[in-house]
Amino acid sequence: MDLSFLLAGCGKAMTSFFALTFLFLFLPACLIIYSIVPRSWKKYILLIASYLFFWFVSGTLVIYLILSTLSVFLLGLWIDRIQTQMKDHLKELPKEERKAAKPKYMRRQKRVVLLGVVLHIGLLLVIKYSGFFFLNVNGFLKLCGSSVWFSIPRFAMPIGLSFFSLQAVSYIVDVYHGLEKADRNFLRLALFMSFFPQIVEGPICRYSQTAGQLWQVGPIKYENLTFGLQRLLYGAMKKVVVADRLNPLVTQIFDTTNNYDGGVIALGAVCYTIQLYMDFSGAMDAVAGIGQIFGVTMPENFERPFFSHSISEFWKRWHISLGAWFRDYIFYPVTSAKSMKKLTSSARKKLGNHFGPLIAGSIALFCVWFCNGLWHGAAWSFIFFGMYHFVLILTENMIAPAVKSFNTKLHINSASKPYHAMQIVRTAVLVVIGELFFRAGGLQAGFSMFGKMFTSFSFSWLNGDTLSSLGVDWQDMLIVGITIIIVFVVSLMNEKGIKLRESLAKKNIVLRWSVFYILIFYIIIFGAYGFGYIPVDPMYAQF
């Protein structure tokens, strides 16, 4: 039977959690089968569903995931074996000889970890960045007048590679550090690596966060089902009503930037930031919701980032799992390296307790932000995006004491609400500028757009004609505005620790169901889908 149409058809449609194929075919089928099989089979159903999902999305490229999982499994066991050998050997040795014997085993473990890192990050580098690398090498050779050039390699990239590669590395490193025991159950590890809600856009989970939960899943609880569906709906509202509705405007402005003045470009940058947030955080709501239905608590990837008072705080609230990964596997290892410790102690003597540690910290921070920029894509604009945030965070760190003394001298109450509001607005403005460069098609375009905001700024876009030329009208903007207010109020309540879903669950059935129906109809009526709209793929899936 020819099933190729399944791939051709579903392949595209299934990349979004809000695609009908996923919501009304794949997910219900999973839930039904999951519900009817005995408890001991449920985890296997999740595993089969995850691989089936990956196959629908990436076709034969599922081989990457299989090989990645297999290598991680074997490397974990290898490290575990060395650790066991070390323990056994050390036990046999007299106390005074133990210290001398240990490094040999540690070196062997390090080599295995290195192999794992080279395999996974190397694969990511080759598939995702070799084109960019050779493009720049060719450019450089041309600049030098050389006639030599390299053909640009192209590889088919499986969806989610940037996410599951980092998960793989985190597992190997955690086993090496003894934070995790190497998993002897291949299927459990495979489920941790492939769990279908997280495979497309993350979050980048640690083994300790999800592997155990996934392997112990039980029957679907009514409360989990309703809470999960509520979260899924909330995510759908963000994505379908706001992100997708803003898409024509953002695409128009960024694709034909020369036609617009600085005011329109500023509008585009703000709208793109909103679109990206609503798209990505909406998808994360869906991930959390689907996870909750199966009784799995997924790590949160967003914690109301636009309530941040500083850029460093923003990155603790935005794409949290990526930031945490860079912190744990790049920042800490770099700062705790022997050479860095030496540098810190000598710098501390010369520059004092504030600026001394900053030097080693800055080097680590540079590595983090260089990698962060590059992780988002193989282009100079992404590297610039990373460096932009590096400079902002470094500046924040450096001027913190000066700001403190400045506030004290001028009797500015840094705990006051207006001061906090100023910090929040300032952070948001800096974030929007960063996103402008992130979305612009290249560095030159980014600078040109940024420059226009100062040289030809106007509010001409308030004119209805300009809006309609951007593919939206005032009604679209009104709906976007109302939805942003809804999301803001919900976020504010969450920030204050009010648990909305729990509060709602205590109300009577009429009120509870009314809220459900209102949310469903809000999405049905005001969603940007169907005739006249082009479906928008999940934005972070492309990174």
Add this chain to the structure above:
Amino acid sequence: MKTKLTHTAKALLFVLILLILMSGASQIVRPKDNTEEQWKHDSSAYGVLGEPENTVDVLLIGDSELYSSIIPLQIWDEHGYTSFNCGSKTQSLWYSIQFLLDAFERQTPKIVVLETNTIFRYFTVDNILLHSAEILFPVLKYHDRWKIISFEDMFSPVDYKHLNANKGFLFNNNIDPAQTDDYMTPSGSYKYITPVNRMYIRMIESFCSSHGAKLVLMSTPSTKNWNMARHNSIERFAKEIGVDYIDMNTMPSEVPIDWDHDTRDRGDHLNIYGAEKATAYLGKYLEDTGLLTDHKDDPACKGWNKALAAFVKKYRKDLSFHTRK
């Protein structure tokens, strides 16, 4: 066990209420007329809904190739058959089915002509789901009408009265010559028709049969969209399902398209001059089927003569069919 049953009952009740609400919402937001102002998508193609009941003999469905190639008023003029061109931009087969369902509610055509370019337009399972749901719940299709809907509009009855002056045909007299170097070069290859599209054509065929209509597959001339591989596939598939197939791309003597003059966009679509030739051939084919009768003197079709006169008056300088007699 009791809790489980209660939860299942609650879930079913929730879904039932949701479906009822969606039906209600569909009645509220669906366009009450088939005009563009009322936001009936593809209002020219949906002009078929405004035609008096049971007056359309031939229903033409397809994409822009169709609405650029077939002039229903020329067929009326030359043969007295009433036809309607339900061609719409980038029409996919799921949408063709919707046209069939909608049109057959008011009309009983004897022949349905499907333009074959649409058979090679692929779509995702998502498209199928959405459009199947749209047929059940029009609120999903017309949800964007919240922007224009008035209180009065919400509760007024559906009354399709808009007539399309050209019967769905798009007039265009632009001339932009086409390159014909590789056009219809003989080949034994076959272009792949997806199983989903095959299934849809079979559904269309079975729908037509059950409603007493003959299905005909037709490929209108296009250097950009048509080739021998596509021709071979459609020819084989038409035999497989037992329907007639007309490929105007393989009939240079019967449909003598001058590619320097008869296309508006370098061979992608025909202009009015090419459309007249394609229409003349289709008219003869329809006559040869012997299934249709001349309605020129039928009082129920009085409006067609008026429509023809208005059409000829409007485009007189570019038309030639009306001067042949």
